[in-house]
Amino acid sequence: MLTEQLLAPVPGGTGRYTRELVTAMAECAPTGWTITGVTARHRDLSNAVIPGVDGPRALPLPRRALTAAWERGVRLWPGGDAVHAPTPLAPPNAKRGLVVTVHDTVPFTHPETLTKRGAAWHQAMIRRAAERATAIVVPTAAVAAELSEYAPGPARVHVVGHGVPSFVARAPEDADQIAERLKLPPRYVLAVGTVEPRKGLGVLVQAMALPDAPDLPLVIAGPSGWGDVHLGGLPADRLRLLGYLSDAELAVVLRHATVLAAPSMAEGFGLPVLEAMAVGVPVVHSDAPALVEVAGGTGVQVSRNDPVALATALRDVLTDPGRTATLVEAARARAAGFTWAKAAESLWELHLELYHFVR
DSSP states (O other): OBOGGGGSSSOHHHHHHHHHHHHHHHHTOOTTOOOEEEEOOOSOOGGGOOTTSEEEEEOSSOHHHHHHHHHTTOOOOOOOSEEEESSSOOOOOOSSEEEEEOOOOHHHHOGGGSOHHHHHHHHHHHHHHHHHOSEEEESSHHHHHHHHHHSOOSSEEEEOOOOOOHHHHSOOTTHHHHHHHHTOOSSOEEEESOBSGGGOHHHHHHHHTSTTSOSSOEEEESOBOSSOOOOOSSOGGGEEEEESOOHHHHHHHHHHOSEEEEOOSOOSSOHHHHHHHHHTOOEEEEOOHHHHHHHTTSSEEEOTTOHHHHHHHHHHHHHOHHHHHHHHHHHHHHHTTOOHHHHHHHHHHHHHHHHHHHO
């Protein structure tokens, strides 16, 4: 398992995905199978240590050099009977079963929301995976459909959803102290995600500044990313930027939220939506296909880039408690079907099938 994402400067959602998935796969590993984490060379590998997983084994090259080597086809990998890459960064391994995860098709559908270099790199890696990997894993049927259009290839595509993160399942014992330390308002609109153009946070701030928006503070939980994301337009007492949060802090911030806003331009899955569904927080989300698929009709859907519609939807969630309660109940039930154990079992079935086929 390539666990390099755990050591990224901003691990983000793919970092959380990697940790949750690898942990779950280690817990249900078939008899005779073990998982070893593999990373590039780093001074400190502690963030890539996962209970039940061997390693991490560091390859001899640092991240940039390793990425460049793999781009040029250098087969630098420590071995194993199967290879699993939880992001498009993957070794050019053609002899064993190679499974590569493609989280979204944003580099193709919305390249302007990434850096030019980032969009080009991801396009190239996704196309290479479609041509050379034994199988590709995507989190939603929406991504599978888009992948067939933008990066067709012989690799088999499997839809394997995410699970509700373990830290969300129960509130931390010191939840009250965390809430007090973060100075959380009594009620607030919450957005979770890296502050970058794709997340639609500028549109959310515009929406919250409109007269029809709920008179609540907006809390944004997530590290700074790239791009000039304009978050001006709200008084200082109505906008809180919490930056990067630990899992325990994020669990508390989620549970205390009045409503979650997910106005993304594009997503491959939308883990914050699932997290909010699981803890009973109503969700207002954009019409990005993956978010529509994950919410399954249990959230309030609005068009992308429409601050007026977003403001109205957020207000309606608060002014129609009966409808909101019905949606929340349905969302909890739907979220219960998304588990990391189910995802891990599906991936083990895939790896075992490929192992016997490739041999």
